[in-house]
Amino acid sequence: MSAVTVRVPAKVNVQLSVGGRRPDGFHDLATVFLAVGLYDHVTATPAEGLRITAAGRDVDRVPLDGTNLAARAAVALAKRYGVEPDVHLHIDKDIPVAGGMAGGSADAAGALVACDALWGLGAPREELLALCADLGSDVPFSLAGGAALGTGRGEILTPLEVGGEFHWVFAVAEGGLSTPDVYRECDRLRRAGGGSDLAADLPAPGADAALVAALREGSAVGLASALSNDLQAASVALRPTLADTLATGLAAGALAALVSGSGPTCAFLAPSAGAATTLAAAFPAAYPALSPAPGATLL
Numbered sequence: 001m002s003a004v005t006v007r008v009p010a011k012v013n014v015q016l017s018v019g020g021r022r023p024d025g026f027h028d029l030a031t032v033f034l035a036v037g038l039y040d041h042v043t044a045t046p047a048e049g050l051r052i053t054a055a056g057r058d059v060d061r062v063p064l065d066g067t068n069l070a071a072r073a074a075v076a077l078a079k080r081y082g083v084e085p086d087v088h089l090h091i092d093k094d095i096p097v098a099g100g101m102a103g104g105s106a107d108a109a110g111a112l113v114a115c116d117a118l119w120g121l122g123a124p125r126e127e128l129l130a131l132c133a134d135l136g137s138d139v140p141f142s143l144a145g146g147a148a149l150g151t152g153r154g155e156i157l158t159p160l161e162v163g164g165e166f167h168w169v170f171a172v173a174e175g176g177l178s179t180p181d182v183y184r185e186c187d188r189l190r191r192a193g194g195g196s197d198l199a200a201d202l203p204a205p206g207a208d209a210a211l212v213a214a215l216r217e218g219s220a221v222g223l224a225s226a227l228s229n230d231l232q233a234a235s236v237a238l239r240p241t242l243a244d245t246l247a248t249g250l251a252a253g254a255l256a257a258l259v260s261g262s263g264p265t266c267a268f269l270a271p272s273a274g275a276a277t278t279l280a281a282a283f284p285a286a287y288p289a290l291s292p293a294p295g296a297t298l299l
């Protein structure tokens with residue numbers, strides 16, 4: 001095989017319930033992932049050694065060394081199957097970097113699927129999902145796509161039914177937010193509010209039944225009233241201008257607004273494709289996208 005391209009979607013967490021901090025430093029989550037039609041493309045071609053290149057949005061903030069999640073994915077797969085990680089991975093980015101939309105995770109899932117095909121490994125899906133979980137909490141969902149409940153630290157997936165299409169607009173902010181910083185701020189806000197931030201003291205989070213039903217029924221109004229993100233207050237505390245962004249979207253006709261994951265991208269649910277176009281025009285940099293979207297797909 002001479003070149004393999006895999007398309008991978010971004011995600012929005014329509015529910016992000018954050019439990020307490022565990023002894024291992026992670027937080028227990030109950031999160032509902034929804035894949036959205038905003039894609040990175042990962043192309044694998046034969047090479048001597050491992051080489052990463054990137055093009056597209058925010059490309060200056062994408063590491064091109066062994067720390068790139070796509071590179072780590074290729075190395076992990078090669079190690080698992082006892083082959084050399086000889087590959088040139090080219091990443092075409094459309095998913096904002098450090099935007100809370102799992103861009104790096106998408107590239108890792110894309111690299112796994114692309115290298116598996118290029119190297120002719122035929123890895124079983126369960127094997128790929130296990131490698132994904134080792135690479136990061138959001139990586140298994142980037143492989144799976146659609147909609148899923150994520151528990152544990154987000155890596156244990158239960159697929160969810162989606163009964164219709166949802167129209168989103170994503171307003172991209174200048175610069176990223178570090179996911180660990182946002183979790184630290186969430187813990188700090190909990191302690192500052194007089195509570196505990198420890199898993200031992202807080203109830204384990206669970207799926208929101210009303211939200212799961214709204215997804216199943218394809219009800220945008222139902223989904224709008226159930227959207228929740230426990231990290232939002234922390235993201236807004238670290239980047240106060242996000243409050244204005246959320247208000248702008250609501251004033252421009254969004255059914256609901258929330259910070260996407262750890263931010264700073266803001267997500268707006270629109271009642272129709274036309275309304276999404278109008279909404280996007282209210283921002284200097286905003287992109288309409290449909291959900292659900294398929295997971296990592298060989299093109």
Ligand code: ATP
Pocket residue numbers: 061062063067068069070091096097098099100101102103104105107108138176177179261262263
């Ligand atoms: P999440 O939503 O999963 O928390 P995110 O979308 O906020 O993630 P990423 O785009 O994955 O964040 O980037 C986080 C950091 O990871 C970047 O600042 C960058 O340094 C590093 N990184 C490693 N590999 C990649 C990649 N392939 N694409 C983008 N960033 C990467």
